[in-house]
Amino acid sequence: MCSDTPEYKDTLNLPQTEFPMRAGLPKREPEWLARWEEIGIYDRLRGRAEGREPFTLHDGPPYANGHLHIGHALNKILKDMVVRSQQMMGRDARYIPGWDCHGLPIEWKIEEQYRAKGLDKDKVDVVDFRQECRKFAEGWIDIQRDEFKRLGITGKWDKPYLTMDFRAERIIAEEFQKFLMSGVLYQGSKPVMWSPIEKTALAEAEVEYHDKESFTVWVKFRVCGISSPQAGSQGDEPIGPMPADLMDASVVIWTTTPWTIPSNKAVVYGADISYGLYEVTGTPEQCWADVGDKFILADKLAGDVMTRARLEEGMYTRVRDVSADELAGLSLQHPLAGAEGANGEWDDLRDFRAADFVTDEEGTGFVHCAPSHGMEEYELYRGLGMLDQVITYNVLDDGSFRPDLPFFGGTFILDRKGKEGNANKSVIDKLVEVGGLLARGKIKHSYPHSWRSKAPVIYRNTPQWFAAIDRAVGDGQDQFGTTIRERALRSIDELVAWTPKTGRNRLYSMIEARPDWVLSRQRAWGVPLTCFVKKGAQPTDPDYLLRNEEVNARILEAFETEGADAWYKDGAKERFLTGIVDPQAWEKVDDILDVWFDSGSTHAFVLRDREDGSADGMADLYLEGTDQHRGWFHSSMLQACGTIGHAPYRGVLTHGFTLDEKGNKMSKSLGNTVAPEEVVKQYGADILRLWVAQADYTADLRIGPEILKGVADSYRRLRNTMRFMLGGLSHFSEADRVEPSAMPELERWVLHRLAELDHKVKKGYEAYDFQGVFQQIFNFATIELSAFYFDIRKDALYCDGDTARRRAARTVLDLLFHRLTTWLAPVLVFTMEEVWLERFPGAETSVHLTDIPATPADWLDEPLxxxxxxxxxxxxxxxxxxxxxxxxxxxxxxxxxxxxxxxxxxxxxxxxxxxxxxxxxxxxxxxxxxxxxxxxxxxxxxxxxxxxxxxxxxGQKCQRCWKILPDVGNHAHVGTCKRCDAALSEMKIQA
Incomplete structure (x- = not known):
């Protein structure tokens, strides 16, 4: 600019805002949290929403025993985005956070503390022990609550639900009593997944699968005669003489659990499998087979078995076929039968029959059956009515063999640290000694482990309490069926909306195939099974269980005021029974309920029982990770179908797991974990929330330093858009507003895009498609606004006088402001509050007290x-x-x-x-x-x-707007174009 040209910079309408480009989120976010706390924003939202259509997202309770991990953050942020978006679209969106407080993880921690002090948990008063567990949970609830709030999660934090609250424990007991009174509760003895380390039964949801190296053995069961007619067979005609060449042959089985051999009661085969008789003709050194040995094997697997036994081709020959009819006529002898010192433990002949579950895909074509340690075998013999003949009780609750079991008494399947015990080796050594082993080895395979102790689990027959899911529920709530399974399957298809839809298939198949629900656990920290059994009666007796409403009411009254500890106090049985029934005739059950029954019952004491719950006792949405198809979604479905006759939810949303940037599972040992606390300290919670919004949560989500840098870059671009709007809206008033009909085409095009986008945003929020919503808004803000509309209109905004074009542009900025801030508020809760307060400062104002504004349909203009x-x-x-x-x-x-x-x-x-x-x-x-x-x-x-x-x-360059035009220099104000000269005159700038 020439020295004699006036300085026009100060005459421009430059943007005015104190909104900084550098967000400083880690420092500033706590200030907004404190502000929301001060104005009581959650309760104010409830007051504003009175009379609106309610929307209830029921919180699946996290466990109160440690700092939050990135999966917790993902889950809670998704829930918060659901609740906030529903609220801002005109619903009364309630969110009551909760915690799961009972169960083994906390009990295990207290036991560890006891062990460190040299104390024996079993010698501590159970009520005192439970109080220690309660204090432990309370401490972690306070820590986790602050960590969740720091992520910007809104909710009823001052009154969450806790499964250990006295009221909750009372209602959990009441829900259990409904199972008791409706006839679906029974005591049975069947194989359940058992943790020897934790000494309790486990549900499928409490089990995770890891690779484990196991012993594997090929064991010989000698053919020793002709069997009698088998249970369940037709007729009782005697079976003919056994073929001579099968005399003293052996049926070979294969198992990866040698410790189950002492509990073997049978061997089964496949009726449609091709079997052959094989004879050993030569042997190498170090082989457990002898020349002349004969083995019956599935033809498809015979070669592999012989290789395992170190018998090469040419060392054995196939003698002939062995038909299913021939197999049906054989009896087998346990390999330990007649062993010196066995005291006749295994001398009975083993049952031998066909079974549907036998295949020739691996092993030998025969399956050894220990029905006390395998569900398929158990179901087979239950169907035959032979359980009393095949069930054993050889394994104790700590995973050791009963002390009086010959050879193996006192040996352990697992040691106290969950590693391989001495039982397997003892069994294998004894089989070698008696000549019962053909081959052995090791195999690495996927094996169930307790998700708490991380130790392997076993199947163990033990008396447990079950809910029968195929027994008619006598409660008269038959809209969806008469059994728990039928009600659950129909609810899945007729009542529940699934996001993504694949969630339906997963839960349906699980419930369709699942066995009865194991309700009992042999622990101390939980809600007890509040029932009594008759002394001297059998579980099959009709009066075995005490079903008495007066007793039930007395128990519930005590739980209401004292919590479930009342069950364990001295004289509890007499307290609850005296004056109603004879206490001496009944025994109190001291098992606790599966904690999944606790969390499955939350619909009863949150949705149904609280004033801020749900009018119909149902949730609009349950939202958890995909693992909860076998966890909370599953147990809630079963529990509710047993008490209210249908699912407790109308919608289920599932998200994936969190992985590192390379797609690997996070592990502290690998050093690839991302702690929410660290992300918040470095970037701020809004960056973590934006990471959630940008990702496809229906699949597994990756996170790491490079990914977070990319998220932060997107955030900066979006923040720049908001800053431009704030600067352009400085001193905007209603007097500046222009009606759409009076706007230039460019502004009316922006309004058209706003109307289009408003529909997509609301539709996306309704479908919980946060990735789709954010991508639409982000592309609009950065491409159509910043790179197009703002780029074009900044000339008019900066250089025009009080023109209709400038007023129209500022009107559009105002309309954009109200929509972008409210559209984005459910995601960027802190930043949109900052943007809002920058324009509308005030002690009581908040973007979160604002709804997404209605967008007129007539803004749509397809021809334009x-x-x-x-x-x-x-x-x-x-x-x-x-x-x-x-x-x-x-x-x-x-x-x-x-x-x-x-x-x-x-x-x-x-x-x-x-x-x-x-x-x-x-x-x-x-x-x-x-x-x-x-x-x-x-x-x-x-x-x-x-x-x-x-x-x-x-032409010349206008010294005010920098356009190069022929008319520059021909106006009153030196070095200006016609437009700028008029603007300066309007501002009364002297020429």
Missing amino acids: AAKWGQVRQARRVVTAALEVQRTDKVIGASLEAAPVVHVRDAEMLAALKSVNFEDICITSDVTLTDTPRPDEAFRLPEVETVGVVFAKAE
Whole structure:
């Protein structure tokens, strides 16, 4: 600018805002949290929402025993985005956070503390022990509550639900009593997954699968005669003489659990499998087979078995087929039968029959059966009515063999640290000694482990309490069926919406195939099974269980005031029974309920029981990770179907797991974990929330330093958009507002896009598609606004006087502000509050007390949108052509250009001529022509109808707006164009 030219910079309408580009989220977010706490924002939302349609997301309770991990953050942020978006779309969206407080993890921690002090947990008063567990849970609840709140999670934090609250324990007991009174509760003895380390039964949801190296053995069961007719067979005709060549042959079984051999009661085969008789003709050194030994094997597996026994081809021969009819006539002898010192323990002949579950895919084609340690075998013999003949009680609760079991008494399947015990080796050694072993080895396979102790589990027959899921529930709530299974399966299809839809298939198949629900655990910290059994009676007796409403009511009254500890206090049995029934005739059950029954019952004491619950006792949404198909979704479904006759939820949303940047599972040992606390300290909680919003939560989500850097970059671009709007809206008032009908086309195009986007945002929020919502908003804000509309209109905003065009642009900025802030508030809770307060400061105001505004339908203008689609296409060619000139340093800024634009399409040309296309292209001038484009014209392959020939703008540079125009210098104000001269005169700037 020449020295004699006036300084016009101060006459521009430059943006005014104190909104910083650097967010400083880690430092500033706690200030907004404190502000929300001070104004009681959650309760104020409830007051504002009175009379609205309710929306209830029921919180699946996290466990109160440690700091939050990134999976917790993902889960709670998703829930918060659901609740906030539903609230801002006009619902009364309630969120009551809760905690799971009972169960083994906490009990295990207290036991560890006891062991460190040299104390024996079993010698501590059970009520005192339970109080220690309660204090432990209370401490972690306070810690986790603060960690959740720091993530910006809104909810009823001052009154969460806890499964250990006295009221909750009372209702859990009441829900159990409904199972008791409706006839689905029974005591049975069957194999259940058992943790020898924790000395308790486990549910499938409490088990995770890891690779484990196991012993594997091939064991010989000698054929010793003809069997009698088998239970369940037709007729009782005697079976003919046994073929001589099968005399003293052996049926070979294969197992990966040698410790179950002492509990063997049978061997089964497949009726449709091809079997053969094989004879050993030669042996190498170090082989447990002898020449002349005969083995019956599945033909498909015989070669592999012989190889395992170190018998090469040529060392054995196949003698002949062995038919299923022949197998049906055989009896087998246990390999330990007659062993010296066995005291007759295994002398009985083993049952031998066909079974549907036998295959010739691996092993030998025969399966050894220990029905006390395997469900398929158990179900087989239960169906035959032979359980009393095959059930054993050889394994104690600590995983050791009963002391009086010959050879193996006192040996352990696992040691006290959960590693391989001495039982397997003892069994294998004894089999070698008695000549019962053909081969042995080791195998690495997927094996169930307790998800708490991380130790392997076993199947162990033990008396437990079950809920029969195929027994008619006598409660009269038969809309969805008469049994728990039928009600659950029909609820899944007829009542529940699944997000994603694949969740339906997963839960359906699990419930369709699951066995009865094991309700009991042999622990201390939990809600007891509040029932009594008759002394001297059998579980099958009709009066075995005490079913008495008066007794039930007395128990519930005590739990209401004292909690479940009342069950364990001295004299509890007499307290609950005296005056109603004879206490001496009944025994109190001291097992606790499976903690999944606790959490499965939360619908009863949160949704149904609380004033801020749900009017119909159901949730609109349950939202958890995919593992909860076998966990909370599952147990809640079973529990509710047993008490209210249907699912407790109308919708289920599942998310994936969190992985590191390379797609690996996070592990402290690998050092690839990402702690929410560390992300918040470095970037702020809004960056973590944005990571959730940008990801496809239906699959596993990756997170790590590079991913977070990318998220932070997206955040900065979005923040820049918000800053531009704030600067352009400085001092905006209602007097500046322009009606849409009076706006230029460009502004009406923005309104059209707002109307389109409003529909997509709300539809996306309704479908919980946060990734889709954010991508739509982000692309609109950064591409259509920052890179197009704002880029074009900043000239008018900065340089125009009080023109209709500038007022229209500022009106659009205001409309954009209200929609972008409310659209994004459920995701960027802190940043949108900052943006809102920057414009509307006030002690009681908050963006979160605002709904997404209604967007008029008449903003939609498809013909206008189509026209501006053509304008934007042509603009892309022009800006690309100018970029070439800028790169070649022909020009420094686009205002130095006045390109000639050749347009072959008449409709497009008319569209460009009807707008100020030079303003759209941010050039000083544009020449539009339908003449054929010359060969040197710049073009883009995707826009064949447009060619651009570069030309420099003619005239002088306006010292106020920097456009190069012929009229500059011809007006009262020195060095200005006509537009700027008028603006200066309007501002009464002296020429």
